[in-house]
Amino acid sequence: MTPAEIDEFFARLAELDPEPGTELEYSTPFELLVAVVLSAQATDVGVNKATKKLFPVANTPWSLLDLGEEKLKRHISTIGLYNAKAANVIALSALLLERHGGEVPATRAELEALPGVGRKTANVVLNTAFGEETIAVDTHIFRVANRTGMAPGKDVRAVEDGLLRVVPSQYRRHAHHWLILHGRYTCKARKPECPACPVRDLCHWPEKTAAT
Template sequence: MNQSKRKQILQRLRDDNPHPTTELNYSSPFELLIAVILSAQATDVGVNKATDKLFPVANTPEAILALGVDGLKEYIKTIGLFNAKAENVIKTCHILVNQHGSAVPESREALEALPGVGRKTANVVLNTAFGWPTIAVDTHIFRVSNRTGLAPGKNVLEVENKLLKVVPAEFKVDVHHWLILHGRYVCVARKPRCGACLIEDLCEFRDKTET
């Protein structure tokens, strides 16, 4: 795909949604961090149902530590892998209190040192909480980038690096939200809704559908 076509795709996505953001509910960097940790192999809807009850009760590292592992599990037990996630959240809260003054660090290295936080989670927090031009490649972004031809790659790191290379600076802060939402609602896995896609004519996917 040439750069002119890439820019047209991103311009259309921006025109359609000028101020995209995550579908996870949060009101602070800490709430976002916890929500993203809980969202691994879970839906945003499922995480929101749990955090909508958890955060009014405990939305600081100290408050979650006061719940303890068992207390936290009661709030997140509807989420997949909740046992491991509860352990990771408690360990993360200890580190935040003891090493970062209870604040979420604005540092990739420090974020990736937290239990339950990998590169993707760190990218989401840096982008959404702090406005960094990072791109968190999940299954949706990986699929859309390869299917459309926007930034093909064999694995998530290849796609991330390709996107960082080819996406113009003016789009970098928001591109990961546009691509996630596009993959979640239009360019879905089994049968993409090509007939309802605003970039269909620019997309290089060969097996387009009419729906």
């Protein structure tokens, strides 16, 4: 995609949804961090169902440590990999208390030092909770960046670096959410809705679907 096409791509998505956000439900940076850790290989809908019951009971590092790993597992047992995720949430809660006074740190290095937190999770928290211009490349963003020709890459880091180079500065704050929502609801993996796509004419994908 050319710079002009990329600019128009985001201008259209911005017009349709000026303030996009995560579909994970949270009210504090800590709740967001826990929800993102739980969302690995799981749907936002599934995570929200679990946290709706969990967060009224325990939504701080202190209360989660009081709840304990076994009870936490019962709250999140509907989510994939819940055993490992429960262990990570308890461990990161302890580390937040030990190193950060129970507060979620706002730097990549400190976030990635927490159990269960990799680059993608750190990017989500930095962008959504702290307003940083990061892009967390998940399967949806990876697909959109490659299909459209916006920032093709063989792995998620290559796509992330490519997007940060080509996304116009005025759109970088919300680019993460525009791309993920576009991939989730329009540029789908199996049945992309190209006829209804608002940026169809800008996309360089040669296999666009036709109206049925």
